[in-house]
Amino acid sequence: MARGRVSLQERVRRRTRAGLVARSAERELFRRNFGTSPDDERHRFLFHVHGTAGVGKTRLVKEFEHLAREQGALTAYVDETSGSVPEVLEAVCRQFALQGHRLKDLERTLATHRERRHEAETAALAALDPAPDGAPSAGGMALARAGLAGLGLVPGVAPFTAVLDPEQLAHGADRLRTVLAARFRSHEDVRLVLDPASVLTPVLADELDAVASDVPWLVLLLDTYERTGPFLDAWLHDLLTTDRYGVLPDTVVVVTAGQHPADPARWGTFADFMTSLPLQPFTEAEARGLLAERGVTAEPVVAEALRLTGGLPVLLSTIAGTRPGGPEYISDPSATAVERFLKWEQDSGHRAAALAGALPRLLDVDVLAVAADCDAQRADELYSWVATLPFVDRLGGRIRYHDIVRAPMLRLQRGRSPRAWTDGHTRLAQAFRRWREETESGRDTATLWLDETWCELRLGELYHRLCADDPAAVSDSLWGLVEACDQGEALAARWIRVLEDAGRDVFMPEVSTWGDRLSTALASGGTQAVLDTLLEWAGGAHSSEPWQRGADRASRPRRRASSPRRRRASADTVSVRDAAADPSPSQAARHVTPVTATIPPPLLARIHRDRALAHAARHDRMAAVAELGRALALTPDDPRTLGLRGEFLRAVGLLTEAAADLERATALDPADAYAWASLGATRLALRHPEGARTALDRALALKPDYGWALVRRARVARELGDPEGRLSALDRAVAADPGSAWAHCERGDALHAADRDQEALDAYDRALALDPGYASAYASRGVAHHRLGHLDQALADLDRALELNPSYAWARERRDAVVRDLDG
Structure with a gap:
């Protein structure tokens, strides 16, 4: 044949690929789209395939991918094995690279994202409150988990387990961002942790625009959308319909496939640019075609297969694979389709392996060896055979039985x-x-x-x-x-x-x-x-x-x-x-x-504690106290819960009650630095500075680099008339936590009190660089400027403090003093 010509046989293979003798209308609609220019109103940028399980969505999507590649398209197929936008983009990078097109900038940004997430986790762990054996405490573990989840910016995450001070709580998520900003090299790195899609997706758009000059089409296929849609749908809508992430080349075509139709509230305005493809069970003609392609043509057998399968492709393929000799050999596939298939398999080892392989949700050689209770060599042989079964879907290097076939197989084993x-x-x-x-x-x-x-x-x-x-x-x-x-x-x-x-x-x-x-x-x-x-x-x-x-x-x-x-x-x-x-x-x-x-009481108590932390994140500390009370009703001797409630009681001014909780917490767990530090702050607020010093010294003996406790220890030193001890504690605090704007501001106050105003200005500058919205730091810096005779700077700082906090009485008094000096 002449070079470049395609044989008749190849044409037939392509048309019947993967048993898809049906769905001709859907395949033709998708194929024809590549012959329509993007500026033609008939061109569609999004296809959404939807229908019940077993109706053939995945096979059609795979066929769409083949059709796209025949048109020279660069393609990427993604299913539920990708659990987030970064994981989806990693899958796209891998598959494009296999087709000869590296998205190098996106790969580098994804690598940076992974590194920054690890650094965020390290930062969270560094702030933990260690138990005596060095392991993170329960509260500290929650803080670390919050770090992994975007430092509390994911809905429902309880990020403030280790946040003690009401000033810190008031900063909320902004405070956490500033800590990251101090740790990471750039604002972009912070966003990579807090909102990775906002950083990664513009890079994707730029990469696709560059690749578009080399290939005629770019096709992204998102399967099992009923599972991935909850985290992908809003992102995909923004990507296709807004400029939030930049612009895409008009040669991009997206295919989504799931059990449900597209959300009309989200995609209604995009209707003229997308095509919905609802899949129904095969028509009789399509079902007959599939059976005939598999060699099942005897009319009594075909009629029985049509009756029992209802036209579901996966069940038709299962029956066709058995090559039944007559209708009496076909049983209802909704109950025993696999049993009938295995009946025609002569190798008893194969039959047992097929049944055993249904027990796990996903199957690889190692899992099959355990399920079939055999050695590795035998498992490898059996896996190769199981992978050829018609009801098996491949997922990377693993396989999965189709739900419609796996369910009766499980019922068979459970009942037998x-x-x-x-x-x-x-x-x-x-x-x-x-x-x-x-x-x-x-x-x-x-x-x-x-x-x-x-x-x-x-x-x-x-x-x-x-x-x-x-x-x-x-x-x-x-x-x-x-x-x-x-x-x-x-x-x-x-x-x-x-x-x-x-x-x-x-x-x-x-x-x-x-x-x-x-x-x-x-x-x-x-x-x-x-x-x-x-x-x-409960x-x-x-x-x-x-x-x-x-x-x-x-x-x-x-x-x-x-x-x-x-x-x-x-x-x-x-x-x-x-x-x-x-x-x-x-x-x-x-x-x-x-x-x-x-649900046992400790788990219920844990849920109440998480709810309390979520309330605290929203600055509703009384609601947090109530939730912790419910937790303590279930686990009354839990020292961590007592410590948390004591701290929140302190934060809302119920000092006597707070002290009672915290003293009990420290008695139950004398190694809890968190509770000792909070007890010290509570005693200081109750005007017992000696008792506060004792408690804070205990906390610092347990955790010498405890930044919050060091700042509180400095306040105790101030009350006891010990300026050197105050500055010493604050020097240690900023060394332990250089990203704490609060510690730098407190150190500035101590320097100001020691008549070292120029050094105090440096400390305030550092605090405001870390947290530009810190009203107290502006006010204190204004006062330092005033004493140094910098009246204009003093007025500007105090005006800014009042702009941030109009009810800041002390700042208003200081501003009035500056104005009097300016007028004088």
């Missing part, structure tokens, strides 16, 4: 041998735990949340424990969910999905409903709504009775005993099925979902 089911999931849970512990070896716990591998292993372990009916699995999953909420919405969504998946796969409707409601809460109100929902289900913020009722029921005989583990359930948690079977009248009256009996 409950003991084998439990043993298989237990074996997998133990393997995931072993791999997770290997990942954790020698690493700080707070850093693990950045590690995608660790998160995936922990989720896998929890999923298989839930499926094995491990009696502590639900409570452990909820602990993980609350911790994931500290990381932001993306990780919280993954933890919730474990509950949804396990509830569905093990047929635990209560757990599945729980997962659905938590998912709805996350979508509507972020992670704070998730915590609120957990508390609502009987509201004022009662822990559901837990007690559940604990009482835990000792009763089980109603079901499908596995020994059910009979061994401990009294520390409660089977969700038992709770659902025996709701009390008070539960029904409050509409409390019975599964909340699995």
Whole structure:
């Protein structure tokens, strides 16, 4: 054949690629779009494929990618394995590079983003309050998690665990930004941590514009959009419809595919530039075409296949793959499609491997070796075969069974041998735990949340424990969910999905409903709504009775005993099925979902504590005090909660109550530097400077570089008439925390009090460089200028202080003095 010619056979292969003998209208519409100029009104920049599971969305999207590449397009395919905008952009970079086009600037910026996130985490850990063994305390860990989640700028994150002073709280997120600004080299680095999409996306736009001169089209395909849309949809809308991130070349085409139609509230105005492609099950003609392409043409067999599959492509492919000899060999695929497929597989090892491979949500060689209970060499052979099955989707180097086929396969195993089911999931849970512990070896716990591998292993372990009916699995999953909420919405969504998946796969409707409601809460109100929902289900913020009722029921005989583990359930948690079977009248009256009996008091207390920190972040300290009171009703001897409540009571001026909490906290945990420091500040406010000095000295003995305690120690020295001790403490404070505008301002005040006004000006300048909105620093610098005779500078500084805080009485008095001197 002449060079460049395409054979007839190749044309046929292309048209029937991946069994896509149907969807001809959708494929032709997409292909024709490349023949339409972007300035033609018929050209579309966005295609949204949507339809139920099993209808063939992923295969059509993959076909779109092939069609685009045939037109010379540079393509990138992204699914739910990318959990954030930076991860999506990393996937784009990898795939473009494989096609010969490096996005070097974007790759460098992504590398910087990863480095800056690590530095932010390091900065958070450096500010932690260490326990006696050197490990971060519970409050410090929460601060580190907040650092990983954008330092509290993700909705629902509780970032202010270690913030003690009301002046610090007043600065809120701005204070955290200034700390980062002092640490990082540029404002751009700060934004890379706090708002990575705003920095990375303009680089993407510039890169795409440069690449557009080398290729005719750029195609981005976003699959499983029902899972990625919650964090991608707003970003994608801004990218395509606004100039927020710069401009894109008009040769960009985007494909999204998910179970739901596009949000009309967001995409309604873009309707003239996009095409919605709702997928329905195959028509009879399309279904017959698929079966015929696979060699199934006998009319009785075809008729039975059409009747049983309802035209769903994945089920049609499964039946066609068995090459049934007659209709009697076809059973309802919604119940036993895989069993029928395995019946025609003569190799018993293959049949067992296919069944075992359904137990995990994702499969690779290592996981299959555990699921099939075989050695590595055999697992490699079996994996190669399993990967060829028609209901398997490839995800990078791993595979996943289609849900419509996996579900009946799981039902088959669970019903045929409950003991084998439990043993298989237990074996997998133990393997995931072993791999997770290997990942954790020698690493700080707070850093693990950045590690995608660790998160995936922990989720896998929890999923298989839930499926094995491990009696502590639900409570452990909820602990993980609350911790994931500290990381932001993306990780919280993954933890919730474990509950949804396990509830569905093990047929635990209560757990599945729980997962659905938590998912709805996350979508509507972020992670704070998730915590609120957990508390609502636990009987509201004022009662822990559901837990007690559940604990009482835990000792009763089980109603079901499908596995020994059910009979061994401990009294520390409660089977969700038992709770659902025996709701009390008070539960029904409050509409409390019975599964909340699995929430133990320490976890409820932790949720109240996180809510308290969220209230503090919004400067509502009385609400924070109330939440901490509810936490203490559940865990009355928790020193960390007592310390937090004592600090918030101090901040709102309830000093006697604060001192009582803090003295009890230090008695329970004498190594808590946080509580000792807050107790010192409280005693100082109560005008007991000697007692304050004792408490602050204890805090500094535990943590010598405790910047906040050092500033408070300086204030005690001032009250005791010790100017040298005051300056010494403040010198140590700015050395320990050079990014603290507050410490520099306090040091300026001490220098001013020592008649060292020129040095005081330097300290105030440093404070204002760190925090340009610091009214107190402007006022103090104005007073120093006044004493040095710099009247114009003094007036400008005091005017700025009053502009920032019009009710600042001391600054107004100082300004009046300056005006009198100017008039005189």
